[in-house]
Amino acid sequence: MLLQQLVNGITLGAIYTLIALSFSLVMGILGVLNLAIAELFMLGGYFGFVAISAGLPLPIALLFGMAGSAILAGVIEKIGYQPFRNTTVVTPMLSTLGFSIILQNVATNLWGSDPLQLSDEVLGGRFMIGPIGISAMQLTLLGATVILVALLAFVVQRTSIGRALRAVAENRDVARLLGVSADRVTLLAFMLSGALAGAAGVLISLHYGAITPYIGVEIGLKAIAVMVVGGTTRIWGALIAGPLIGVVEVITIAYGGSQIRDFVVYGFMILILLLRPKGILGGAAADRVQRI
Amino acid sequence: MMSTYYAGLLADVGILLLGALSVYIILATGQLSLGNAGFMGIGAYLSSYLTVTVGIPLTLALVIAAVTAGAIGVIVGFPALRLNGIYLAMATLGFGEMVRSFFLNLSPMGGSEGFHGMQHISNGYIWSWASAILLLVMILEHSQVWLEMRAVRDDETAAGLVGLNTTIIKVGAFGFAAAVAAVSGGLFAHHHLYIEPGNFSFERSIDFVLAVILGGSTVSPGALIGALLLVMLPEYLRFLAEWRFAAFGALLIAMLLLRRQGILDRSLFRAFALRRPA
Amino acid sequence: MTSNLSRALCVVGLSAALTAAAGGPAFAQGAERQILLGAVVPSSGPFAEWGRANTVTLQMLEQQINDAGGINGAKLHISILDDATKPAQATNDLRKLGGDDKVLAVAGPLTSSAAEVAFPVANEMKFVSTSQASSKPGVAKLNRPWAFRNTIDxxxxxxxxxxxxxxxxxxxxxxxxxxxxxxxxxxxxxxxxxxxxxxxxxxxxxxxxxxxxxxxxxxxxxxxxxxxxxxxxxxxxxxxxxxxxxxxxxxxxxxxxxxxxxxxxxxxxxxxxxxxxxxxxxxxTFYATMTGEKPEKFVKDLQPLLRKTSGLPPEIEPSMYDANIYEIVSIYIDAIKATGVTGKPEDLEADRSKIRDHMAKLAGFPGLGGPIGFNDDGDAIKAFYILQxxxxxxxxxxxxxxxxxxxxxx
Structure with a gap:
């Protein structure tokens, strides 16, 4: 049973990883908590559902969900972040909260509050490796997560786009002196983050086969914890922290503590914050004090 | 005479005002708390336990709850000294969720089934507390302590160099804020007569922050304006039926765009205060 | 600073304009005599679907009653308020319905969490409130004599x-x-x-x-x-x-x-x-494929209305909670007819008491799934079915x- 629980935990962790990276892209570069990410994730799920229901194959559904959420994230950046660029970090956080309220309401009006369900499992095949069962969709989810994280790491660390992102993260003014358009870079960060949230939404909604407009709330808060544990400055941190939190959760449940699961997870997050404020991998970013 | 409907809304405003003030006090030292609903929950549960199970008068119960929550706030404040900015905000978020999870498992107080048995309080009682605390904060704003708090906010290192004890100031702010949030919780419990852990979630912590930022985060009466807006706006938007909350979200963004410093700020506050015939 | 001032005034003005647009009672007090009832349903939030279906159900019932000549010659009006699945909003809804709109009785709120905080308000203001879905044990019992639930523990x-x-x-x-x-x-x-x-x-x-x-x-x-x-x-x-x-x-x-x-x-x-x-x-206590004259007619009338309402799924069927809220308002109407409720403002208190007394004594009211009455805890005495x-x-x-x-x- 323990091995099966580890598989469960790692699957859950992969989901956390993607959403946590989505949070940390905006947080690491701009220092802003984009609360609408939970809803971009939820909408990504609906976009994926719509695509699959229309008979499109999984990769197209995935791209559709990513594109949809990325565009919405772009809109949020233009209205909810750009005008507040020079304010404290609280104001843009609240304007993204406004978007989150709007998106939840729109999804409820479009698709209803009842769970939308797939009648057949997407990639429902199930493999048995000894005592462990794992579904084809679960494998796809894990594979896609690793590929997406690797892609993101490549973009951030090896391309000129990534250099611009890192330059703005380091120092906005210096970046501008170096000829990097900070406005374009922030838009890009938001859209990349939206695409990741959308991808997570598609993968998860197809894995679980059911979705409501309210799925983003709980998982969003957990993903913030994962982001903190992984550190906001290292992409690989999230890849470790996601499965770590996932496994901690699953083991807590497996050994009789399903009631205290949240207590354990958030307690663990606070511990990491106090002991390793830059996440388990640490980080190079200077101890920037943001003005609240 | 005021209709019972508006009286009910006004009670909500009073309770939210106290929650918002608790965020405002911490914000004055340059820190953001996303977990004040946790302190509110502690106040609600403790005061209800004291009035219902122990049977002591409400005012005394509120004072005990405020002092206890204040002490917890100080305890939470110490480790929080290690953190800054958005990291502190996230630690407080975690704290709030831990408190909620704690009450979910606290079966002597009903756990997820909730807790009853409180006696209903009047609007006058709620507003006596709310206005007294608002007044206290306003007086405090003109004191030496507040200047020191702002100094810590503006530049902590410099404040330390000129001899201010930044630790006491930051931890004290946490303690005071926790006490205020606890009073808000106690009043909430004795107004609604039923509490459950879900009442004290992240959503409520965010409401507190929202009230402060919308109303104006540089003057304490801003919290009052913010609390009024947050309670009344969803009521006034009822004619939009199923689009009510989308409109609320849009208005929220619009208000932030129009007045990013909040509706009340210092210059506006002075403009009103000084506009007397010379 | 002047511009700051004008912007602040602009925000205040915006809110004031909205107040004006939404202000005043939800309906015009015509010369015609009206019987006013209220309902609290969650039309937004996680239970939006139920609240919206409840709304359609009540609008259908209102139409049916008025087409058949109203109640003792007076027109029925049901004020339906959304509580957004938030308990605190349900309490304000009850205060608005009872205090401002002066309704005779309220159907709702739906969830137990909302009923826990809304029932004390009904008791304080002395009008009947009957939940269509709350089934957590003992919620109505704590708030007698004005709280009822058309559900079984x-x-x-x-x-x-x-x-x-x-x-x-x-x-x-x-x-x-x-x-x-x-x-x-x-x-x-x-x-x-x-x-x-x-x-x-x-x-x-x-x-x-x-x-x-x-x-x-x-x-x-x-x-x-x-x-x-x-x-x-x-x-x-x-x-x-x-x-x-x-x-x-x-x-x-x-x-x-x-x-x-x-x-x-x-x-x-x-x-x-x-x-x-x-x-x-x-x-x-009810399911859409139930047989019998009453439930079949109910489903036949309501289902097409639900299915053409935007925001509800195209394959929706009437739920148990639609049946429950339909029965609650039908019981109120029965009480109004049977006890000579006038609906006049000066009789409000007496009218509300008459409805409560009628409900407390109710036995054998013809509901959709069989006869309905209420026990001393305020919960329904009615038939139920074990469904597979x-x-x-x-x-x-x-x-x-x-x-x-x-x-x-x-």
């Missing part, structure tokens, strides 16, 4: 559900999983079901380590893996149907095809799509009644 329902479940599926052991964040589900899963299992000699395999999750959780794989390892004959799922869907789909994914039992919270058409192969047993959901449809297996045998209410 889950403890009473379980007494018939569990023996049927045991007999049909030869159940000797179960595992229990519940939604710890939902007060009703947690009470049923944490207290009522364990006690009922003991009464029926069914072993609860996870009695010492309760399994739970939280409303909104997507992943319950760890809980299901643990249940599967216990190898029970059946599974108790105590959760609202939309959460239960997550559990049942996970059971299917892990190949745990064990029969499920639960409370009225499971009844919905959505849950049948989760895993049609897994049988589900739950009690209900299999292959996409609910079927009635046992008819029960929430009163002692021979009671005229059944």
């Amino acid at each position: 889950e403890g009473v329902l379980g007494r018939t559900t569990v023996p049927y479940y045991k007999k049909t599926f030869n159940i000797k052991s179960v595992a229990i999983i519940f939604d710890a964040k939902d007060a009703t589900a947690a009470t049923v899963g944490g207290k009522i079901m364990p006690a009922l299992m003991k009464e029926n000699d069914i072993e609860v395999l996870n009695a010492d380590s309760p399994l739970s999750f939280n409303t909104g959780d997507l992943d319950v794989s760890a809980q299901v893996t643990k249940m599967k390892a216990l190898n029970p004959d059946g599974v108790v799922v105590s959760a609202d149907y939309s959460q239960a869907v997550t559990v049942i789909r996970e059971m299917k994914r892990q190949g745990m095809m064990k029969p499920v039992v639960g409370s009225t919270q499971l009844i919905s058409s959505a849950i049948l799509k989760a895993a049609p192969e897994i049988p589900i047993v739950a009690p209900a 959901g299999e292959n996409g449809a609910w079927q009635s297996k046992v008819r029960g009644c929430s009163a002692a045998p021979g009671h005229p209410g059944c």
